[in-house]
Amino acid sequence: MIIYDYDACSGCQECLNVCPRGVWGFSKSKNKAEILNSKKCIDCTSCEFQCPVRAIRIEKTLIPKSPQILGQPD
Amino acid sequence: MKKGWKYYACLLGSHLMWPVLAIKSDQGLISFNGADSDSPVLVTTDYYMTVYRVTQAIEDQNLRCHLLVVDGRGINVWCGSRGGSVDTDSVLAAISSTDLEHRVSHRNLILPQLAASSVSKVVLSDNGWNAVFGPVEIENVGEFLENENKKSPEQSIAIFSIHRRMEYNLAHLTFETIMFLMITPIFWVLSFMGGPLLSWHSYWMTNLLLLLIGVWILGTFMALVDPLMPTSSGYVRGAITGVLALAVWKMVLLVFSFFSVATVVYEWAWLDASGLTILGLSLFVGFNWGGSTPQLGEGQMIRDIIAGIASLVVLFALGFYFPTGLF
Numbered sequence: 001m002i003i004y005d006y007d008a009c010s011g012c013q014e015c016l017n018v019c020p021r022g023v024w025g026f027s028k029s030k031n032k033a034e035i036l037n038s039k040k041c042i043d044c045t046s047c048e049f050q051c052p053v054r055a056i057r058i059e060k061t062l063i064p065k066s067p068q069i070l071g072q073p074d
Numbered sequence: 075m076k077k078g079w080k081y082y083a084c085l086l087g088s089h090l091m092w093p094v095l096a097i098k099s100d101q102g103l104i105s106f107n108g109a110d111s112d113s114p115v116l117v118t119t120d121y122y123m124t125v126y127r128v129t130q131a132i133e134d135q136n137l138r139c140h141l142l143v144v145d146g147r148g149i150n151v152w153c154g155s156r157g158g159s160v161d162t163d164s165v166l167a168a169i170s171s172t173d174l175e176h177r178v179s180h181r182n183l184i185l186p187q188l189a190a191s192s193v194s195k196v197v198l199s200d201n202g203w204n205a206v207f208g209p210v211e212i213e214n215v216g217e218f219l220e221n222e223n224k225k226s227p228e229q230s231i232a233i234f235s236i237h238r239r240m241e242y243n244l245a246h247l248t249f250e251t252i253m254f255l256m257i258t259p260i261f262w263v264l265s266f267m268g269g270p271l272l273s274w275h276s277y278w279m280t281n282l283l284l285l286l287i288g289v290w291i292l293g294t295f296m297a298l299v300d301p302l303m304p305t306s307s308g309y310v311r312g313a314i315t316g317v318l319a320l321a322v323w324k325m326v327l328l329v330f331s332f333f334s335v336a337t338v339v340y341e342w343a344w345l346d347a348s349g350l351t352i353l354g355l356s357l358f359v360g361f362n363w364g365g366s367t368p369q370l371g372e373g374q375m376i377r378d379i380i381a382g383i384a385s386l387v388v389l390f391a392l393g394f395y396f397p398t399g400l401f
Contacts, residue, residue, distance in 0.1 A: 042371035045191045062377065
């Protein structure tokens with residue numbers, strides 16, 4: 001499960017750069033990373049490990065769960 | 075590099091048998107095409123097949139560069155990175171042991187992207203090295219270097235081509251063949267305990283060849299139709315393949331009985347040892363195969379293993395108590 005702190009994202013796009021599954025996209029207008037397809041995530045933790053502001057956490061769960069996005073404006 | 079015995083041992087999945095059988099390449103710094111102190115430095119781990127492929131790709135693209143082979147305990151980059159065989163310390167240790175800072179004039183490293191879950195750019199930067207993650211496929215590294223270390227979004231995605239799938243399949247099926255050759259005598263010995271185990275006495279020995287042929291057919295089928303499967307779960311893939319194989323098997327039996335009506339009813343209602351074996355084999359190959367694919371997450375793999383083992387136990391129990399069929 002992806003836990004993503006939208007507020008904390010600095011827009012560096014490192015998560016897009018290292019994700020081998022195309023889970024992440026990028027909004028140029030908001031300068032923030034966005035989750036495009038969470039179902040493709042294989043918990044490899046590359047995005048979590050490389051995020052310079054610790055905005056991403058990958059939590060391994062036995063039962064699949066939808067991503068939690070913190071601080072995203074409606 | 076020539077395709078010696080090490081190449082073929084890797085191709086047959088020696089590392090799957092036992093981690094100590096993983097075949098390593100020499101660690102250190104390799105220079106290609108007259109690379110000098112200004113040439114870029116690529117990084118990889120010391121799994122023989124990885125070094126072989128990277129070397130081939132560099133030579134094919136005629137790249138003037140250095141290759142830093144770091145200690146990854148003979149495991150490929152992705153598995154090593156997820157499994158803890160390679161990390162930032164491995165890279166720093168290789169830099170130190172090869173005296174890299176005195177051999178190149180710059181402080182730039184091109185890391186394999188699939189090492190991103192364990193090699194920290196920040197820590198490398200703290201140690202004076204600027205690292206970037208290159209493309210997933212080494213075949214794209216030439217374009218990456220030409221574009222001043224920039225890659226397209228597609229070059230970040232791990233693909234699972236038919237060629238790669240057939241290679242994984244060969245390694246897995248060799249591993250599974252050896253497993254069957256090892257467990258058959260065990261079941262044969264256990265059959266002497268009598269009771270329901272007696273049915274194993276002739277079953278495993280006489281059917282060993284058929285079991286192995288079944289494993290190879292099922293595994294190869296799964297490798298071929300991989301992109302068409304509706305789920306990444308190896309267990310579900312195994313179940314789908316098993317039901318299809320069972321239908322094909324029953325159809326073959328029908329053909330051989332010249333489509334007699336009695337046989338049609340009889341064969342389709344009959345889930346005997348051969349039917350249970352096909353389902354069991356397919357589940358076994360399915361969840362084994364799933365673990366090799368780049369589509370499967372750890373959570374899904376654990377769910378597959380739990381469901382797969384539970385199903386195999388149920389199929390074994392049915393085979394014990396209903397050796398001549400369920401209906």
